[in-house]
Amino acid sequence: MKRLLILGAGTAGTMVANQLAGKLPGDWSLTVVDPAPEHLYQPDLLFVPFGMQDPGRIHRPRRPTLRSRIQWVKAGVERVEADRRRVILEDGRRFNYDLLVIASGSQIRPDETEGLLGEHWHRTIHDFYTAEGATALAGALEAFDGGRLVVNVVEMPIKCPVAPLEFLFLADEYFTRRGMRDAVELVYATPLDAAFTKPVAARHLGSLLEAKGIRVESEFNAASVDGDQRRLESYDERRIDYDLLVSVPTHMGAPFVEASGLGDELSFIPTHANTLLAADHDHVLVLGDATNLPSSKAGSVAHFQSEVVVENIQRLAAGRSPVEGFDGHSNCFIESGFGKALLIDFNYDVEPLPGEFPLPFVGPMSLLKETRRNHWGKLGFRWAYWNLLLPGRPMPVPNRMSMLGKRAA
């Protein structure tokens, strides 16, 4: 019996496991290691702070999300000994493997910035990247009676690079509906030199921020927070005072990555951009937020990557060479408030462009444009996630990015 071992049962790990459960020959066993008893739908974390989603409804028990052929080991990973093809778990158990998929994701590390954690954390300094954080923030927003709300991205990369913008757009809607928008100053402090990392999208999103009265402090590299003074300070001594700080802290890969000597300075694993093989090990594949790739850390990216990983695992299992199948494709909805959303579709080589998706003219989604249909698309996605994506059923979206339907800026 040969073993495929998958570390992490988040979006990426679960998709790969379920897809391969239907494809790997019977002489292979599939084992997934993840300590969390439930699967979290991360996109809903954006909605929880605004009362648009109930925090009690964003998790589902894990076992039913994994096909019955898959063995789920409910434990944490201590380290990977890639040279010996084995993994050591936190409880001491050892698993040898023939092929390894690392899908251990990324996590926020507020401890990396002086002053984030401590007595003010989840009181006047918040995050919405954890269920706990988003829930606490919902309470703080409800009780907020005016002042300056600052959203700060500490450094890149982060999961879902558009989420901080979505948060600000939704905050604009939230306070408007409460009849207190004039009492709130919304500020976006970002290390980027524009609203987004790519110029065409940056222009569109920048205009939206301006139209909604959201101030942007760009090239802001946060060094520390003084929670008593309620002051955010950059490395070049710029200061932003706040009444409520929503921090998107430094992101790093899982701790076992460092313990295993596998990752870079942020514990992201060097990965081949197109085959998704680990740079240094030919029997290890990496996908999702755990890689060091410049593609976005997003569920759609994990989905497109999963198809390539599934193909390449089958090839490696059959003694064939892997294909360079992944093109960096990413497809993201951006909630822009008041029942509308934008959609962006891009890859390693092509930045987000205007147009329609997936079909020219017909769409039905519009690229880089606020529409209600896009918003319904984002909400409808919840169903697609649990019922199509996660179980490994086909999605009506091409794997590689297509120029069909796109226009020059």
Add this chain to the structure above:
Amino acid sequence: MPVAEYAGSQVEITEDGFLTDSSQWNTEIAESIAQGVGIPSLTDMHWKVITFCREDAAQQGQAPGLRRISKQSGVGMKELYQLFPKGPGKLAARVAGLPKPKSCV
């Protein structure tokens, strides 16, 4: 591709001002690029960073990111911002004649 003149030599640069051919770089060109971006002269600390960046890039195949520079060069974050104001990762790479560090989307 645009062309710029540094220390009497004509070199091809990208739209963002990075050398397209890293082998054309030399210390005089570095000083000239630095002056062009508002760093009047390069001190020993500047050179410590520049040297690290060039050596690391040669080994790793890409210009080091800011976190890597601060962890491995021995020059801390705060000081990097003083030496290479605003975007030290990008600025140090530019002065060091390296390509723009790959950013994420």
